[in-house]
Each structure stands twice: as structure tokens, then as C-alpha cells.
Amino acid sequence: MIKLEVKNSSKYFEKNNNVFCALKSTDMAITEGKFVSIIGPSGCGKSTLFNIIAGLLKPSTGQVLLDGKNIIGESGRVGYMLQKDLLLPWRSILDNVILGLEIRGTSKKEARKRALPMLKKYGLNGFENHFPSELSGGMKQRAALLRTLLYDQDVILLDEPFGALDAQTRLLMQSWLLKIWGDFKKTILFVTHDIDEAIYLSDEIYIFSHRPGCIKDHVTVNLSRPRNEATFTDSLFLNLKQKLLASLAEEQEQTMRS
Amino acid sequence: MEGNTEKIILSQSTFSSQVEDEKSEKEKIVVEDESHAVRVRKIIIAGQIIAGIMIIVLWEGLSRIGWLDSYYWSRPSIIVRTGWMAVSTGTLLEDTFYTAGATIIGFILGTLAGSMIGLSFWWSTIYARITEPYLVAFNAVPKLALAPVLVIMFGIGFESKAILAFLMTVIVAALAACSGVNSVDRDLEKMLFSLGAKKRHVFTKVVIPSAIPWMVSSLKINIALALAGTIVGEFISSRQGIGRMILYAGQIMDLNLVWVGVVVLSVLSIVMYLGTLWLEKWLLKNRKY
Ligand SMILES: Nc1ncnc2c1ncn2[C@@H]1O[C@H](COP(=O)(O)OP(=O)(O)OP(=O)(O)O)[C@@H](O)[C@H]1O
Ligand SMILES: [Mg+2]
Numbered sequence: 292m293i294k295l296e297v298k299n300s301s302k303y304f305e306k307n308n309n310v311f312c313a314l315k316s317t318d319m320a321i322t323e324g325k326f327v328s329i330i331g332p333s334g335c336g337k338s339t340l341f342n343i344i345a346g347l348l349k350p351s352t353g354q355v356l357l358d359g360k361n362i363i364g365e366s367g368r369v370g371y372m373l374q375k376d377l378l379l380p381w382r383s384i385l386d387n388v389i390l391g392l393e394i395r396g397t398s399k400k401e402a403r404k405r406a407l408p409m410l411k412k413y414g415l416n417g418f419e420n421h422f423p424s425e426l427s428g429g430m431k432q433r434a435a436l437l438r439t440l441l442y443d444q445d446v447i448l449l450d451e452p453f454g455a456l457d458a459q460t461r462l463l464m465q466s467w468l469l470k471i472w473g474d475f476k477k478t479i480l481f482v483t484h485d486i487d488e489a490i491y492l493s494d495e496i497y498i499f500s501h502r503p504g505c506i507k508d509h510v511t512v513n514l515s516r517p518r519n520e521a522t523f524t525d526s527l528f529l530n531l532k533q534k535l536l537a538s539l540a541e542e543q544e545q546t547m548r549s
Numbered sequence: 550m551e552g553n554t555e556k557i558i559l560s561q562s563t564f565s566s567q568v569e570d571e572k573s574e575k576e577k578i579v580v581e582d583e584s585h586a587v588r589v590r591k592i593i594i595a596g597q598i599i600a601g602i603m604i605i606v607l608w609e610g611l612s613r614i615g616w617l618d619s620y621y622w623s624r625p626s627i628i629v630r631t632g633w634m635a636v637s638t639g640t641l642l643e644d645t646f647y648t649a650g651a652t653i654i655g656f657i658l659g660t661l662a663g664s665m666i667g668l669s670f671w672w673s674t675i676y677a678r679i680t681e682p683y684l685v686a687f688n689a690v691p692k693l694a695l696a697p698v699l700v701i702m703f704g705i706g707f708e709s710k711a712i713l714a715f716l717m718t719v720i721v722a723a724l725a726a727c728s729g730v731n732s733v734d735r736d737l738e739k740m741l742f743s744l745g746a747k748k749r750h751v752f753t754k755v756v757i758p759s760a761i762p763w764m765v766s767s768l769k770i771n772i773a774l775a776l777a778g779t780i781v782g783e784f785i786s787s788r789q790g791i792g793r794m795i796l797y798a799g800q801i802m803d804l805n806l807v808w809v810g811v812v813v814l815s816v817l818s819i820v821m822y823l824g825t826l827w828l829e830k831w832l833l834k835n836r837k838y
Contacts, residue, residue: 345743367745377740381758381836390754391744442744 300353312503331499391442655714667726725767729760
């Protein structure tokens with residue numbers, strides 16, 4: 292079943308009296324429960340697309356359908372984790388994680404009661420009363436992701452959640468994310484620069500072209516689940532990686548030239 | 550190849566020696582705690598008290614041996630005696646409460662009103678852009694120069710002093726809150742909106758807590774400005790207050806009484822400053838909305 296549909300969406304910005312296109316007629320159809328990645332060169336409009344889906348920006352043309360209903364300009368209909376962790380520095384981790392529930396009108400006490408077992412289960416045990424400045428980068432990303440999860444929407448957008456982490460932590464976080472995805476059965480849209488990451492995590496991958504961003508390629512990842520370290524050396528994995536590398540290299544080149 | 554193995558052996562040996570080091574260090578383990586900081590703070594406070602006592606002793610001594618003309622500079626012992634007289638037979642206590650009251654009321658109302666003005670700028674950029682230059686311009690007006698007008702408008706009573714204290718603080722507080730609002734991280738706002746927040750949620754959960762450090766930083770300046778406003782108000786025309794007492798004492802050339810007024814004002818401003826510090830700490834600790 293199609294959960295989320297992006298139809299012919301584009302976005303134009305005006306800068307110094309020049310209109311320029313950040314996103315060009317994009318079409319996507321995301322099946323319920325899938326893990327879908329988006330890769331593309333820097334500045335091709337990936338975050339712009341997410342802002343449109345999340346209702347923070349209105350597209351210049353086109354539609355975004357959630358369960359068949361148009362959600363243009365309606366924020367709060369999907370979970371969205373922005374490119375930075377954006378934890379409130381004056382709140383403890385627990386109080387950061389319950390932010391979405393609080394906005395919905397759940398009492399603080401009730402929200403904390405619901406969030407605490409999640410923190411314990413998903414690797415933040417003992418940190419609930421710490422402040423964000425006392426946490427490592429990986430921990431902060433976990434907290435930000437749990438905040439998005441606890442907001443409890445069917446579709447979750449993750450914009451480069453592991454971009455700033457070192458390779459080791461990244462691997463841990465990827466397995467952690469797969470576990471959470473398995474537990475919660477969400478539909479996930481995931482932006483990354485890392486081809487390995489995209490293949491390892493996803494069911495499908497969209498490749499965006501150089502600016503103005505539009506979909507250049509769409510591949511299905513047929514690797515079996517559950518995935519583990521062995522996945523990285525699977526011949527299917529390597530073939531796909533090669534294909535994606537070649538495809539992305541063309542775009543990267545264009546970015547460099549422009 | 551050979552070099553490689555050597556390196557490995559070498560690193561192994563340094564590793565084992567490191568482990569030994571750790572073992573021997575375990576016995577004399579040093580835990581970073583607060584006792585050192587507490588000790589330093591005690592030394593600082595003791596030093597401050599000693600320095601204060603030395604200034605007083607020096608003042609008293611130099612005045613007694615005639616190096617300081619006690620007619621102009623008075624003398625701690627005389628000031629205490631004159632002060633005691635002013636308390637027991639005069640109205641020094643009432644005057645002190647009068648000045649402190651006008652200052653604190655003006656300060657609180659000015660800070661609250663100013664903060665609300667500054668925070669309101671978050672709601673509408675257009676309104677903020679229109680208002681801001683006037684705020685800056687009004688800040689540049691020497692408000693003390695308006696004192697005669699205010700005294701004529703609001704009378705020579707308590708109100709005109711409190712209003713002067715209010716005017717001294719309100720713009721500074723508004724500008725501080727305004728800077729706080731401008732410093733709010735747009736991405737934090739965006740994040741909240743993505744969680745389905747309305748503007749009022751963003752205001753209470755992000756804008757106010759972000760702006761509090763800015764507003765708090767203006768408190769210390771403002772309490773001093775409020776006191777200055779009150780005193781000038783009392784200088785212009787008043788029946789009560791430390792400012793009036795100083796003016797009166799000057800007119801009858803009772804310089805000892807002037808000194809009493811100055812000392813009382815100093816103590817008052819120190820006490821209010823400490824109160825502000827406490828308020829500052831409390832506000833920063835309790836901004837977990
Ligand atoms: N609000 C805005 N106003 C004007 N231009 C914008 C705005 N938001 C984004 N852009 C421009 O749109 C283009 C696409 O930006 P976007 O952030 O979507 O890229 P991205 O693919 O997420 O890049 P990265 O991988 O570096 O995060 C950029 O050139 C950016 O400068
Ligand atoms: Mg981006």
C-alpha cells in the first residue's frame with residue numbers, strides 16, 4: 292500500500308533577484324513500512340524536499356499525499372528529524388524526548404512515564420537526567436531520534452542523522468536504527484551521503500541529480516534481512532555499490548564544475 | 550617486515566608499562582571534587598572582608614592623625630555615630646525604606662514591562678522592525694533630564710521616583726529581551742513546528758528560555774540604574790528618601806550626614822546587587838519550561 296506520495300513537486304527560491312530551482316518536478320511513491328533512502332550531491336534539494344513533506348515549506352508546484360490526503364503546508368503530520376540534533380540545552384534528555392507529546396497536550400508526568408522505558412530500552416539508560424551538553428554525539432542523535440519516534444507518526448523523515456558521527460559509532464547507530472525500525476514498523480525516509488549506509492539500511496534508494504535536484508535513478512535493494520556485517524561483502528551489495536558510485540560520480544562532477 | 554615486528558613489540562611493552570602505571574596510581578587516586586573550589590572561594594571571601602576592614606581602619610587612622618581633613622572626608626566612627634543619631638532621633642530608617650521601595654518597584658515593573666516589550670517582537674517581524682529604531686532612540690535620551698517634568702506631572706511623592714526608576718530600566722530590559730529574541734535558533738523553531746507546535750508552544754518552550762540569559766544579564770545594570778533614577782528624583786524634589794537627606798545635609802553643610810547618606814546608599818546598592826545575583830541564579834536554574 293502506498294503510504295506517502297510526492298507528486299510533481301518542485302520548489303523555486305529567489306536569491307538576489309534570480310529565481311533558481313532547488314527541486315524539480317519530483318515524483319515518489321513510498322510503500323508502507325519500507326525503509327527508503329535518498330542520496331545525492333550536496334545542495335541538490337534533499338532537505339528542501341523533506342521540509343516540503345514535513346509541511347514547513349510549501350512547494351511551488353505539485354502535491355504531497357499522505358494516505359491519499361493532501362498534506363501541503365500541514366506540519367506535524369510526519370515525524371521529522373532535522374539535519375542537526377536540535378536538543379533544547381536547558382532541558383534534560385528525558386524532557387527533550389517528551390517534547391512532541393507535551394505539544395500534543397499530554398501532561399509532563401504522563402509523557403515522562405511513557406518515555407522512560409524507551410530511553411532505557413534504546414541505549415540511553417542512566418542518561419535521562421543528563422543535559423545534552425553532557426552527551427556524546429551518538430547519544431544526542433539517539434535522543435533526537437527517540438523524540439521523533441515518540442511523536443508517533445507513521446512516516447519518519449531522517450535527514451542525515453549520522454552525518455557527523457565517526458565510522459565506528461555510525462555502524463553502531465545503523466544497527467540500532469534497524470532494530471528500532473523492526474520494533475516500531477514505521478515507514479522511514481532517510482537522507483544520506485554515504486552509499487554503504489544507504490544500501491545497508493534500505494529497501495529502495497532514490498538517487499538525486501545535481502542542481503536543480505530531481506530524481507535521476509531509483510533502485511530496489513534485494514538484500515535479505517536481517518542484515519549484519521556480512522551484508523557489506525555480499526556480491527549483491529558490491530554490485531549495487533558500484534552502480535551507485537558511478538551514477539553519483541557523474542553528479543558530483545557536475546557539482547564541482549558549476 | 551622486521552621493523553614492523555619491532556614496532557609491535559615496542560608498543561606492547563609501552564602498553565604493559567602503562568597498565569602498571571595505572572595500577573600504582575590506583576593507590577593514590579585523586580578525584581576531582583568541589584573541595585578545592587570551596588577552599589578558594591573561602592579565601593576570596595576572607596580576603597574581601599579583610600580588604601574592607603583595612604580601608605575603614607586606614608580611613609579612620611589617616612583622619613585621626615590629620616592627613617585626611619575630617620571636615621570634608623568625615624571619619625568612620627563619626628559616620629556611625631551620626632548615623633545612629635539619624636536612626637534614633639531622625640528618619641533615616643524610613644528614608645532608607647522609601648528609597649529602596651521606589652527603586653525596587655521601579656526596577657521590577659520596568660524589567661517586567663521591558664521584557665514583555667522585547668519578547669513581543671518575536672510575534673511579528675514587521676511590528677518589531679517598525680518599533681526597534683524608536684526603542685534605540687529612546688534609549689539614547691538622557692531620561693534623568695526628564696526628571697523635572699515627571700516631578701511636575703506626578704507630584705513630589707513616591708510615584709514620581711518609582712516612575713523615574715521605571716523609565717531608567719524599561720528600555721534596557723526591552724533591548725536585552727530583543728537581543729534574546731533575535732538570538733533564537735531558527736532551526737529550533739523549525740524543529741518544534743515539525744512536532745506540530747503552534748506559535749504559542751514555540752514561544753513558551755523555545756523563545757522565552759532562549760531569551761532568559763539575555764534578560765538576566767541586564768538585571769545587574771538595571772538595579773543600579775533604578776537606584777540612580779530614584780535618587781535623582783529625590784534630589785529634584787521630595788519630602789523623604791536618602792537623596793533628599795543628602796541634599797538637605799549639604800545645604801546645612803552637615804557633611805557628616807552627607808557621608809551617612811552615601812554609606813547607606815552604598816550598602817543599599819550592595820544588598821540589592823546581591824539580591825539580583827540570587828534572582829539571576831534562580832531564573833537560570835528554573836527555565837526548564
Ligand atoms: N529558504 C531558502 N531560501 C533560499 N534558498 C534556499 C532556502 N533553502 C534552501 N535553499 C537553497 O536550495 C538549495 C538546496 O538546499 P538543500 O538544503 O535542500 O540541499 P541538500 O540537498 O539538503 O544539501 P546538503 O546535502 O548539503 O544538506 C541550496 O542551494 C540552498 O542554498
Ligand atoms: Mg540537507
